[in-house]
Amino acid sequence: GTVIANGNQKPVATPSASPARGIAPLTVNFSSAGSSDPDGTIETYYWDFNDGTNSSLANLSRTYNIAGTYTATLVVIDNQGLSSAKTVAITVSAPNQAPIAKAAAAPMSGVAPLAVSFSSAGSSDPDGTIQSYSWAFGDGTTSALSNPPHTYSTKGNYTATLVVTDNRGLRSPAVTVTITVTNEAPVANAAGTPTSGSAPLAVSFSSAGSSDSDGTIQSYSWAFGDGTTSAFPNPPHTYSKKGDYTATLVVTDNGGLSSPAVTVAITATNLAPVANAAGSPTSGYAPLAVSFSSAGSSDPEGGILTYSWNFGDGTTSTSANPSHTYSTPGPYSAILTVTDNQGDQGTSSPVTVSAQQDPAKLPDLIVSALTTSISGASIDDRHLLVPQCHPGWRGHVSCRSPCRSSCRRREQHILYDGHDSRHHTAGNLVPDCRGRWATLLSAVINNRDGIERNQQYEV
Known part of the structure; x- marks a missing residue:
């Protein structure tokens, strides 16, 4: 009830604190608003913070740096000297500690597609509880599960990240785990039918049996060994010229990995032509x-x-x-x-x-010995051939005449070139008994080229 002393009523103390609780360092605004005196006025305000500090202000701010529960007491005194007091409680909490995230994965490497089990076991919050999980797998996909599974479909090195959030909304630093996904090379298989025959040789090639154990084959690359290529899986090809050729196939899978090359030997033959004359x-x-x-x-x-x-x-x-x-x-x-x-x-x-040889062009008289006696009349207008003669031969022809003379060409021996079948046509021999080289023997030499050349000989 209201206390009346000597007819004076006590004042009413109404303290307030805002905020009344929070994390250190916590600044609190204290207020005496609402305090009153029913029959007079409040003359004095006194705050006692129960830690050895006080204040006479009606309204003030104070900061608490250490976690704990505090009480602040407001005492008001009216103009008649009467007082009253009231306490307000302040709760200061320690700062929130971030949670700790721990990430693990098994397996951490393997051939694509690689199924990985992720775990957040060991994650904790020192001053609260973990409320949520956030995984990013490094390939554009995420999960909010604490221990999610995930499959990597293509080869590569991936960094998976985990962040946890506690009950106060504070997020942990990110932790990572590295996943290495490898790619198994595809296997190429090549065949050709037929593998031999006469050029032009039409061959049907096949990649049947080519495979990829951890994916699919995306492309085919054929080189036929004659400078031409194809990207078809089962191409036809014609070898237009004879020869030994090596056709090569390489396949590439969906991870971009190419197979070792495989080959097919092709022999295009040719039969020689037949000549008939x-x-x-x-x-x-x-x-x-x-x-x-x-x-x-x-x-x-x-x-x-x-x-x-x-x-x-x-x-x-x-x-x-x-x-x-x-x-x-x-x-x-x-x-x-x-x-x-x-x-x-x-x-x-x-x-x-x-x-x-045309018989009409054969010689009429052949001088076959190195020395032959013939009459002048016998060689008149006749064909004369001396097969044995050659440059330097010194044979001679004798005539029925008191005198004999050697057949000579002007400054040279004359009867030669029987080897070339030259024909000599002799004119009338007119012996000169004075032994002089005055008598002329006219000759026509019929060469193989068919051209007649007139030459004169002295006898």
Whole structure:
């Protein structure tokens, strides 16, 4: 009830503190608002903080640096000297300590896809409890479970992070665990059908049986050994030229890892072409015109042929069916060589050609001995041939005449070149009994080139 002393009522003390609780350091605003005196005025305010400190202010602020429970007492005194007191309690808590996160994973390495079990066991809060968990797995995915499972589908090095939050909302420092995900290389398998045959050789290639134990095959790379490639899994390819080829296959999986190369050996063969040569006529008098034919020449694979004729007299032709004239008597062998589109060759049996000497051009008189006596009349307008003669030969021809003389060319021996079948046509021999070199022997030399050259000889 109201206390009345000598007719004076006591004042009423109404202390307040804000905040009344909190974490150190805690600053508290104390207020005496609401204190009153029913029959007068409050003249004095006195705060006692129960720690040896006090204040006479009506309203003040005070900071508590140490955790604990404190009481503050407000005493008010009115204008008649009466007083009253009231206490307010302050609770100061120690600062919140951050929780401690611990992260573990098993396994920490392996081949993709790698399933990992994560654990937050050992995480704690020294002054409270853990309220939440936050995992980030390093591949863009997260979890709020305390011990989550997670699968890494591709190779790489990943850093998984854990943060825990306590009951006061304070987050722990992040802790990490490193996960290493490897990739098993894919296995390539290559085959080709057929693996040998005549060019052009069409081959069907196959990658059947290629595999990836920890993923899928994403791409195929074929190199056929002739400078061409393909990215198809089962490509066709034609080898246009003969040769030994090595086709190579490499496959790449979804993790970007490529297989070791595997190979297929391909042999493209070629049969040599067949040359067939004929000529008509194959004998006759020179100059002899012969028509040659390659009819019957062929290539087993049907390739295009080129032709090369050697007529045996130093001349050639690239026509399939050429004509050729042999201008000089003699035996000749004409040979045909054919080449196919793969560069292989075939050679014919020789075509034997006999170009004979025209009898009209044979000599009428052959001087066969080194010394021969002939009459002047016997060689008049006759063809004379001396086969044994050569430069430097000193044979002679005798005439029916009182005098004999050696046949000489002006300043040179004359009867020679029987080896070249030159024909000498003699004129009338007119002996000069004075032994002088006055008598002339006219001769026409018929060379192989068919050109007649007049020369004079002194006898």
